[in-house]
Amino acid sequence: MTRLRAVLFDLDGVLTPTAELHMRAWERLFAPYCDARGLAPYTAADYFAHIDGKPRYDGVATFLASRGVELPRGTSDDEPGEDTVCALGNRKDAIVNDLFVTEGVAPYPGSVRFLDAVTAAGAHVAVVSSSRNTPAVLASSGLADRFEVVVDGNVAAAEHLPGKPAPDTYLRAAELLGVPAAQAVVVEDALSGVQAGAAGSFGLVLGVDRGVGADALRAHGAGLVVSDLGELDATVLGTDDTGTDDTGTDDTGTHGHEGANA
Structure with missing residues (x-):
């Protein structure tokens, strides 16, 4: 060798x-998103299957595709929200950064x-x-x-x-x-x-x-x-x-x- x-x-x-904080941030993003739209509930298995290790926007797009949802890609400058893949990704980023500050x-x-x-x-x-x-x-x-x-x-x-x-x-x-x-x-x-x-x-x-x-x-x-x-x-x-x-x-x-x- x-x-x-x-x-x-x-x-x-x-x-x-920090993966634990990221997992919680994704759950806070997608659990209410799925519930509000009548989609299959978001679970930890979704994180490992669709999101873990991928760039943030790719994780958003892959998860949405698993629920049959397609959104415009948008741009990295999109305000945190739900209208585009990037807006959802930026919303998740805001959530996790709050966790970094509060929990270290x-x-x-x-x-x-x-x-x-x-x-x-x-x-x-x-x-x-x-x-x-x-x-x-x-x-x-x-x-x-x-x-x-x-x-x-x-x-x-x-x-x-x-x-x-x-x-x-x-x-x-x-x-x-x-x-x-x-x-x-x-x-x-x-x-x-x-x-x-x-x-x-x-x-x-x-x-x-x-x-x-x-x-x-x-x-x-x-x-x-x-x-x-x-x-x-x-x-x-x-x-x-x-x-x-x-x-x-x-x-x-x-x-x-x-x-x-x-």
């Missing part, structure tokens, strides 16, 4: 529990331990998120200075990169780090994210099961699934601090990343 030299982290649900953001302790371990081992690290709130979340969580590269929804829009499940944002982060995709780890909790990692032919797609299900993550492209990144250490890179060689073989003759909980 070629040594893995970079770790590309999704943000919401991987580094920070703290990173997962296990994710910070894993981040510490891979950076201490010499890996390059980046954040790759569909969210345009990424700078605010990184600053609020105290992680803003931990990453060499951030490719978020703002960068994707500026550079015209398609969002997940397309691999382009992850490939762009690897390019900015100067690391081939085959030598990088993608860390994701969303089905669209693990699909992006698989489509980009990355060295390892690491799934974090925050509720979508380990089997579903594997089926969509994760090569390894854990419930918390604290279960892992730097051996996931195929090396460790005790002299593992660049083939990924440790002192027991096993591949370090295969020993983690799958």
